[in-house]
Amino acid sequence: MIEFEDVTKRYPDGTLAVDTLSLRIPSGQITVFVGPSGCGKTTSLRMINRTIERTSGTISIDGEDITSKDPVTLRRGIGYVIQHAGLFPHKTVVDNVATVPKLLGWDKRKTRDTAMELLERVGLDLKLAERYPAQLSGGQQQRVGVARALAADPAIMLMDEPFSAVDPIVRHQLQEELLRLQRDIGKTIVFVTHDIDEAIKLGDNVAVLRVGGKLAQFAPPSELLANPVDDFVRGFVGQDRGYRALTFVHPQELPVEPLPSELVLDDSGAPVGWRADHELLPIGAVFKQGDSLRAALDAVLTSPTGRGICVDDSGKALGVFDQAIVAEALRS
Numbered sequence: 375m376i377e378f379e380d381v382t383k384r385y386p387d388g389t390l391a392v393d394t395l396s397l398r399i400p401s402g403q404i405t406v407f408v409g410p411s412g413c414g415k416t417t418s419l420r421m422i423n424r425t426i427e428r429t430s431g432t433i434s435i436d437g438e439d440i441t442s443k444d445p446v447t448l449r450r451g452i453g454y455v456i457q458h459a460g461l462f463p464h465k466t467v468v469d470n471v472a473t474v475p476k477l478l479g480w481d482k483r484k485t486r487d488t489a490m491e492l493l494e495r496v497g498l499d500l501k502l503a504e505r506y507p508a509q510l511s512g513g514q515q516q517r518v519g520v521a522r523a524l525a526a527d528p529a530i531m532l533m534d535e536p537f538s539a540v541d542p543i544v545r546h547q548l549q550e551e552l553l554r555l556q557r558d559i560g561k562t563i564v565f566v567t568h569d570i571d572e573a574i575k576l577g578d579n580v581a582v583l584r585v586g587g588k589l590a591q592f593a594p595p596s597e598l599l600a601n602p603v604d605d606f607v608r609g610f611v612g613q614d615r616g617y618r619a620l621t622f623v624h625p626q627e628l629p630v631e632p633l634p635s636e637l638v639l640d641d642s643g644a645p646v647g648w649r650a651d652h653e654l655l656p657i658g659a660v661f662k663q664g665d666s667l668r669a670a671l672d673a674v675l676t677s678p679t680g681r682g683i684c685v686d687d688s689g690k691a692l693g694v695f696d697q698a699i700v701a702e703a704l705r706s
């Protein structure tokens with residue numbers, strides 16, 4: 375656990391960036407710092423690895439005050455990923471990932487094997503291992519940045535807006551991959567973003583900060599959406615928080631109706647379109663049993679017939695449902 379106790383940071387010019395911040399960051403989970411520009415997210419994050427020193431208060435990791443540790447040793451146990459990945463331009467991809475193991479004096483073979491294994495884990499094509507960062511896309515560079523931060527197997531990962539410089543589709547992929555990776559590695563991740571959707575998607579817990587570096591609310595995303603503590607948090611999580619809260623509602627099993635004849639299936643039973651007069655209309659988003667009610671509502675709203683399609687894990691159509699069924703599931 376990382377614990378902040380009354381932590382304050384005042385920069386030499388007098389700017390109060392973080393104001394008596396107290397919170398407990400649980401181990402093995404993702405905690406997100408979110409808030410408007412200038413609210414002290416980056417400052418809070420960087421005080422954990424002491425690349426910024428706090429002015430007062432205490433930060434401890436597993437009960438040990440971080441000021442009692444040598445900053446270099448402290449940083450070796452903490453991975454750090456930043457926007458634009460911050461890769462060394464003159465080193466190849468694999469050498470970038472191997473940076474910290476080399477510093478730690480690992481033998482060459484082990485270092486290279488670990489680096490290649492990590493590149494594979496973060497979803498990078500190993501053919502890219504000998505390239506230089508400038509020869510990669512933004513999304514690929516971010517993957518290398520994550521692999522590099524994981525190289526020495528740190529218990530803690532600090533991630534500062536790691537996905538903000540890539541386009542929305544790649545960003546979505548990187549978020550999904552981080553969640554998948556975290557299911558395997560179970561690190562203590564502290565993640566900074568100004569995007570509330572990203573915070574809600576990734577965070578086990580979310581700390582909402584307001585300008586002036588004051589903590590507004592610290593809670594799991596579902597709690598934040600259901601019970602924002604004040605107008606600032608309510609405004610920040612957005613007007614559509616009711617709809618977004620559906621992300622956290624998973625119906626036991628959505629009751630579905632039999633497949634109608636106008637739904638066209640392929641040989642494997644997967645839906646391909648809705649038969650209309652002389653054309654085949656696209657099916658829109660589909661709902662997989664076990665998904666959230668938000669996915670169910672999406673399936674209804676994006677369907678040209680107003681009926682969502684429920685599929686199994688293999689993509690085979692199981693049945694259809696309409697808005698009334700979603701509303702009923704929400705009430706139950």
Ligand SMILES: Nc1ncnc2c1ncn2[C@@H]1O[C@H](COP(=O)(O)OP(=O)(O)OP(=O)(O)O)[C@@H](O)[C@H]1O
Nearest residue numbers: 385387389391410411412413414415416417418568
């Ligand atoms: N070195 C510095 N000297 C003086 N003030 C600073 C310094 N670094 C940051 N600040 C100020 O401290 C406040 C918090 O900055 P910080 O970068 O932590 O915020 P942030 O929430 O991460 O912002 P953003 O989302 O825009 O990156 C801001 O008012 C910023 O201008």
